[in-house]
Amino acid sequence: MGEERATVLQSESLLVREGAGENSSSVTTTLVLSTFVAASISFGVGYIAGYTSPTQSVIMEDLGLSIAEFSLFGSLLNLGSILGALVSGKTVDLLGRKGTMWVLYIFYIVGWLAIAFAKVPWLLDVGRLLLGFSNGIAGYLLPVYLAEITPKNLRGRFTAGVQMMAILGLSTMYIVGPFINWRILALIGIIPSLVQLPLLIYIPESPRWLVNVGREEEFETVLRSLRGKKANVFEEAASIKDYTDSLKRLSGGGMLDLFQPKYYHSLIIGIGLKVLQHSGGSNAYTYYSGVIFTSAGLSKYVGLSTLAVIQMITAIVGASLIDKFGRRALLLVSSAGLCFGSFLTGISFLLQGHHLWSEEARILALISIWVYMGSYQAGMEGIPWVIVAEVNLLHFLTSSPFTCPSYVVPT
Structure with a gap:
């Protein structure tokens, strides 16, 4: 064997x-x-x-x-x-x-x-x-x-x-x-x-x-x-x-063979990245960004249109840089952007909740969503799939062990 x-x-x-x-x-x-x-x-x-x-x-x-x-x-x-x-x-x-x-x-x-x-x-x-x-x-x-x-x-x-x-x-x-x-x-x-x-x-x-x-x-x-x-x-x-x-x-084995010690590193990387990919709230931003804009006192039409442009630009930039700087570097930058964008979103609604700097808080909410979604499209959206494909063994691919975690977490 x-x-x-x-x-x-x-x-x-x-x-x-x-x-x-x-x-x-x-x-x-x-x-x-x-x-x-x-x-x-x-x-x-x-x-x-x-x-x-x-x-x-x-x-x-x-x-x-x-x-x-x-x-x-x-x-x-x-x-x-x-x-x-x-x-x-x-x-x-x-x-x-x-x-x-x-x-x-x-x-x-x-x-x-x-x-x-x-x-x-x-x-x-x-x-x-x-x-x-x-x-x-x-x-x-x-x-x-x-x-x-x-x-x-x-x-x-x-x-x-x-x-x-x-x-x-x-x-x-x-x-x-x-x-x-x-x-x-x-x-x-x-x-x-x-x-x-x-x-x-x-x-x-x-x-x-x-x-x-x-x-x-x-x-x-x-x-x-x-x-x-x-x-x-x-x-x-x-x-x-x-x-x-x-x-x-090969006989028998299948997906259970993944849980051998020699595959632990690949499993941790693959499943970990897929869990973390959506655990930071990306689905909430994607599904409900229109409501977020409205709740912040912004125009939904302006917010969604500008967000679409930001996403396209950052995705193109990310695709052009991934081979030059590597997956890890771009993933770290993307993750930092997600943290910063999420933090700014929270600050903007905190300010509005206390009726402080209302106009500035609305602008901050718009910028925070740009930062979050732009960072997500630049790295976290696609790189985990690339890394999973690179660390996963081809003869176990039909078991699809890495396709479920990213859907389970946000649900």
């Missing part, structure tokens, strides 16, 4: 390097189209996350919801994400990456339709739960699919682009949300899914999944379409097959 595990680890190392053949790969139409489909899912994830922020007051008024009922509606996104994360690994392996995308789009469409036509609170909640379930699966599916279809020399840029689409979806909701009816916003959320459904016919399945299920002839065709007709794919193909064969020789 020890020798077999050593073989798997060597295969993983080979997959990470993936040979010179892959390094010479070019950007193909198939690769761009596949990444675009993944990016559309990412856009939807961000759009869903920002939905409650500009719509809280109007939904509560139209359906007669109390604060507690709307809070339940908001939290069901995280509950659904937990459920989705728990089944994500097995679902993606059983249905395939492409097959899972078909299921996700159906859930997204049904979830948004339930919210758009809700006349009673329970239907609103069902829609939110379905969207959360889809997000939980997407949180695992997207990084796996991108890692399996992109060559090493292009992987960073393509992955960063897909992550930026989630921020774009969130920012889009913040900008247009305050000016559009909440039911229309829900119907708009269906558009990306409707556009992408026909495109799913033309994108390929993951090459690694095809090898895993024994469809090797299709695997070679797909790999060549992703890398280009002139690319040398033989070394990459051999490394993928070698890894898959080594993995199949």
Whole structure:
């Protein structure tokens, strides 16, 4: 067993390097189209996350919801994400990456339709739960699919682009949300899914999944379409097959093997980062920033619009600096910004509660949310996912041990 595990680890190392053949790969139409489909899912994830922020007051008024009922509606996104994360690994392996995308789009469409036509609170909640379930699966599916279809020399840029689409979806909701009816916003959320459904016919399945299920002839065709007709794919193909064969020789174990002493360090880093990622209140800022602006005596429209711009700028800056300064440095700066932003938010409301410096306190509230959300998008939003992928062992990835903690804490 020890020798077999050593073989798997060597295969993983080979997959990470993936040979010179892959390094010479070019950007193909198939690769761009596949990444675009993944990016559309990412856009939807961000759009869903920002939905409650500009719509809280109007939904509560139209359906007669109390604060507690709307809070339940908001939290069901995280509950659904937990459920989705728990089944994500097995679902993606059983249905395939492409097959899972078909299921996700159906859930997204049904979830948004339930919210758009809700006349009673329970239907609103069902829609939110379905969207959360889809997000939980997407949180695992997207990084796996991108890692399996992109060559090493292009992987960073393509992955960063897909992550930026989630921020774009969130920012889009913040900008247009305050000016559009909440039911229309829900119907708009269906558009990306409707556009992408026909495109799913033309994108390929993951090459690694095809090898895993024994469809090797299709695997070679797909790999060549992703890398280009002139690319040398033989070394990459051999490394993928070698890894898959080594993995199949392992018996039993599974997720329980993670709790061996040699994996403790990776577990602490992976689970710890995912727990801390949302334990500082990022979901509260994301879901309810519109209410925070209003409570501080600020215009919700101005606050959300400027916040959208700040998020986009800081996300771009963070993506450009991560490889230059490293994950740890950027994560430390981001964490410091989160602490400072949260502190300033508390100070601003403390001043207003004592009727001190009312005008200055409102401005401080605006700046504090900029600082918090800007810091979050610059580092804490994406870096934990990158680090988890880098410390996690590929042959345990289907157990999805790192996808749930970040949803559990804020719920």
